[in-house]
Amino acid sequence: MSRSYGRYALLRAAQALIVILLAYVGTFLVISVLPGDPITNMLRDPQNGLTDDEIQQVVAHYGLDKPVVIQLILSLGRFVTGDLGFSLQSNLPVSQLLGDALPSTLTLAGTALLLSVVIAVVIAYGVQYLPSRWARGVLRSVPSLFLSVPNFVVGLILIEIFAFRLHVFTTIDPDSAAATLFAALTLAIPVSAPLAEVLIANLDHESRQEYALVARSRGLSQARLFARHLVKPSMLPAVAMIALIVGELLGGAVITETIFGRDGLGTVVQKAVTSQDVPVLQAVVSLAAVVFVTVNLLADLASPLLDPRLDARPRRKAAPERDATPERELEVSA
Amino acid sequence: MTVSIDTTRPALAEVVPPVRSGPSDAQPLLSVEGLSVSYGDTTVVRDVGFTLERGTSLALIGESGSGKSTVAKSILRLLPTVDSAVSGSVSLDGRELFGLPERQFRPLRGRLLGYVPQDPSSALNPVRTIGSQAHEAAALAGESDARVRRRDILSVFERVGLPDPERVYASYPHQLSGGMLQRVLIGLTVLPRPALIVADEPTSALDVTIQKLILDLLSELRRDLGISLLLITHDLAVAAERADSIVVLKNGIVEESGSSSQVFSTPTSEYARQLHADVPALNPDRYRIQRGAASGATPAIAPAVAPPAVEVDAVTKRFRSGDVDVTALDGVSFTLARGTTHALVGESGSGKTTAVRLLLGLEQPDAGRIEVAGTPVHGQTSAGLRGLRRHLQLVYQNPFTSLDPTWRVSRIVREPLDRFRVGERAERARLVEQTIEEVGLPASVLSRRPGQLSGGQRQRVAIARALIVRPDVVVLDEPTSALDVSVQAGILELLSRLQREHGLSYLLVSHDLALVRQLADTVTVLQRGKVVENGTVDQIFARPENAYTRALLDAIPRTSGGTAQS
Structure with a gap:
């Protein structure tokens, strides 16, 4: 498998690279197609107090006097070499702006990702194995509750209870560990819901499989059956989902950061949008594309390693020569 | 200590003290009394x-x-705990099982009571290697050293006839065939040396030739290791051949029980007689009379004026699988005479399925010619192919997957009429009702969905769907392999009647020679894409020329007892 897997990995990585470049080109074209080139508009704003010469210099620096195709090539060239340009608003390098904001957002999103997986696994385990049937039923409906409560409501409730009433954390220091944990919880709760749903459904399915019965006939306890047999096959489809969740977390981070008063990517995006700070926007969109594509790439690369049934080779027309095994007839239909 | 259980398990007797005074040789190993099980109200x-x-x-x-x-499953205590209510008494080796809490029953699982499941392909965790799962079974034998366990596992794999134990140990379940997986499972079950093995239809998901080997293995292990066997089966012939005594169940009630020879040769209940009549191996001529004229003539030799229903001439088909070419069919020829049944026999991978796909025009042959009623199948326009398919319908082997679960039966059966634009709405509805009646189903099924029907009913729906466009040729792709013997008999009877009434030609794809003998007039035996035998059923059964054909014939269960019917 190793040689064919190498070929598969290379192919997927190349595809990922192309997607990132296309996302960059797409963003660039959308911005340049928009009427009233925002950069020149802003420069010409009398409040900035720039002279015509200075404007010419900046315009030439950004290559705005050249045709769009040339601009695109120049911009793409800078992007590939890691030069993201300067913010129009603060005149700071965009890479520095992002660099300052990123750690806070990554901490938040990373913690939230971890929490959402933990919450989902705990819910799914409880739904399978809680001794009380009533409790199992209640737990089963928790994911839909999580899904239907908006992010900002969860955040406000958590702040009200844990910051103002119980004083577990203070809103004055939003970067403290406790505050970060609650911000991450806010972000994790709605995101954990679909993950929990998938896990519950897969565990339902897997625990009804014959192999689970056979494993039990060998005297495995319920906890061992769960840990050794059921978790892995149930988690496999969730791996692809986790990749999607990361995208959701980045979007959700903007709102959560606002509620908890954190300085992060959300704040940068908000400022850039209100002030039409094109280089920053372009960089943030590209960054989001890079993160999203990378996580998906990792999920794709991990799947064949985790699931031996998946063939990593590029799909060819397979010979339809295997006779399907007859499905067994259920003795008792419920 | 009066306990006479295996002395290699001393710890067990301490964990679970026998409830009664202790088993003696006079006491049966397993005794089931007044067992009742209900799901909800049923x-x-x-x-x-x-x-x-x-x-x-x-x-x-x-x-x-x-x-x-x-x-x-009640004896194994593996019934779903939700909704199922069990009463009665099951005592094994002197212990009452139902009274035990799970914590005390668990040590008995595997050690005293082993389980061989029905479908080996789903009985092992698909994402773990066989070796890692085997250690669970080996640990039951009380061995704590992983290296010793590994050695035990490899030796038991060899014992059950697995050719390359090391490779099997490192494999994932999907890399092995069904027969090999069943050997693995049997090996893992006997590894802790249980006193009793419960085998739940251990061969129903396997090819016929493999079935015999697996049953042979079970009998051999039972003899050599002194393990008792509770065999669950729907096939009376298998039961009579393999078991000392038989218990016949119907609708959850014991109809009859006794020694195998007694139940087999002098059944007292009507139902046991029925089961006997339903086994193809025991009743080779059951459908001869019903099929009437078709079997009277010797169609393969009779000079045909009209072109035969299907003619396959020197067809070759290759597939690329990875980097190697696989020849699925190699110069295959056979003829299906009008109004007769021709059987295509061979095990999985012999090329049967490819032949059917070529015949239906789903694949292009690399060489050779296929004609249906004198019209070539290949080189047709898509409209021509559609016209051809009206005369050529398929009944798929698995009625559990071949019917759209979201459609009502009326829509499923009507679909071919809609496709071929036959008649008006009212006429289509009338045809649907008529065909459903013809396949022996009540009109009430029309408004149901496949999930509400039994396997036999579903296969009747599939037959109705094939018949409604009044085809000349019906391809029956293992039409009963997913059904049990009694249901199969009903389907075969229906197929025989429909053939007589409509003068249908059947191409029967099967690996069950007992079934072929009942239903077919002529046979082609395929092995690895080549024709190894071709002739009338009588010829093949009387004088099989090929070793593979003889192996298939040997797979038909044989019983020494007399027949139940005159």
């Missing part, structure tokens, strides 16, 4: 009782829904 097993003597085998036999698997 009672599926009623007051079932039987005993299994130490070192013997007992077959629990009945059609699907008879409760035989439920009985097996």
Whole structure:
């Protein structure tokens, strides 16, 4: 498998690279197609107090006097070499702006990702194995509750209870560990819901499989059956989902950061949008594309390693020569 | 200590002290009394009782829904805990099993009571290697050293006839065939040396030739290791051949029980007689008369004026699989005469399925020619192919997957009429009703969905769907392999009647020669894409020329007992 897997990995990585470049080109074209080139508009704003010469210099620096195709090539060239340009608003390098904001957002999103997986696994385990049937039923409906409560409501409730009433954390220091944990919880709760749903459904399915019965006939306890047999096959489809969740977390981070008063990517995006700070926007969109594509790439690369049934080779027309095994007839239909 | 259980398990007797005074040789190994099981309000097993003597085998036999698997799972205590209510008494080796809390029963699992499941392909965790799962079984034998366990596992794999134990150990389940997987499972079950093995239809998901080998293996292990066997099956011939005594179940009630030869040769219940009549191996001529004229003539030799229903001439088909070419069919020729049944026989991978796909025009042959009623199948326009398919319908092997679960039966059966734009709405509805009646289903099924029907009913729906456009040729791709013997008999009877009434030509794809003998006039045996035998059924059964054909013939269960019917 190793040689064919190498070929598969290379192919997927190349595809990922192309997607990132296309996302960059797409963003660039959308911005340049928009009427009233925002950069020149802003420069010409009398409040900035720039002279015509200075404007010419900046315009030439950004290559705005050249045709769009040339601009695109120049911009793409800078992007590939890691030069993201300067913010129009603060005149700071965009890479520095992002660099300052990123750690806070990554901490938040990373913690939230971890929490959402933990919450989902705990819910799914409880739904399978809680001794009380009533409790199992209640737990089963928790994911839909999580899904239907908006992010900002969860955040406000958590702040009200844990910051103002119980004083577990203070809103004055939003970067403290406790505050970060609650911000991450806010972000994790709605995101954990679909993950929990998938896990519950897969565990339902897997625990009804014959192999689970056979494993039990060998005297495995319920906890061992769960840990050794059921978790892995149930988690496999969730791996692809986790990749999607990361995208959701980045979007959700903007709102959560606002509620908890954190300085992060959300704040940068908000400022850039209100002030039409094109280089920053372009960089943030590209960054989001890079993160999203990378996580998906990792999920794709991990799947064949985790699931031996998946063939990593590029799909060819397979010979339809295997006779399907007859499905067994259920003795008792419920 | 009066306990006479295996002395290699001393710890066990300490963990679970026998409830009664202790088993003696006079006491049966397994004794089931007044066992009743219900799911919600439905009672599926009623007051079932039987005993299994130490070192013997007992077959629990009945059609699907008879409760035989439920009985097996109650003994194993593997019934779903939600909704199922069990009462009665099961005592194994002197211990009452139902009274035990799970914590005390668990040490008995595997060690005293082993389980061989029905479908080996789903009985092992698909994402873990066989070796890692085997250690769970080996640990039951009390061995704590992983290296010793590994050695035990490899030796038991060799014992059950697996060719390359090391490779099997490192493989994932999907990399092995069904027969090999069943050997693995049997090996893992006997590894801790249980006193009793419960085998729930251990061969029903396997090819016929493999079935015989697996049953042979079970009999051999039972003899050599002194393990008792509770065999669940729907096939009376298998039960009579493999078990010392038989318990016949119907609708959850014991209809009859006794020694195998007694139940087999002098059945007292009507139902046992019925089961006997339904086994193809025991009744080779059952459908001869019904099929009437078709079998009277010797169609393969009779000079045909009209072109034959299907003619396949020197067809070759290759596939690329990875980097190697696989020849699925190699110069295959056969003829299906009008109004007769031709059987295409071979095990999985012999090229049967490819032949069917070529015939239906789903694949292009690399060489050779296929004609249906004198019209070539290949080189047709898509409209021509559609016209051809009206005369050529398929009944797929698995009625559980071949019907759209979201459609009502009326829509499923009507679909071909809609496709071929036959008649007006009212006429289509009338045709649907008529065809459903013809396949022996009540009109009430029309408004149901496949999920609400039994396997046999579903296959009748599939037959109705094929018949409604009045085809000349019907391809029957293992039409009963997913059904049990009693249901199969009903379907075969229906197919025979329809053939006589409509003058249909059948191309029967099967690996079950007992079935072929009942239904077909002529046979082609395929092995690895080549024709190894071709002729009338009588010729092949009387004088099989090929070793593979003889192996297939040997797979038909044989019983020494007399026949139940005159």
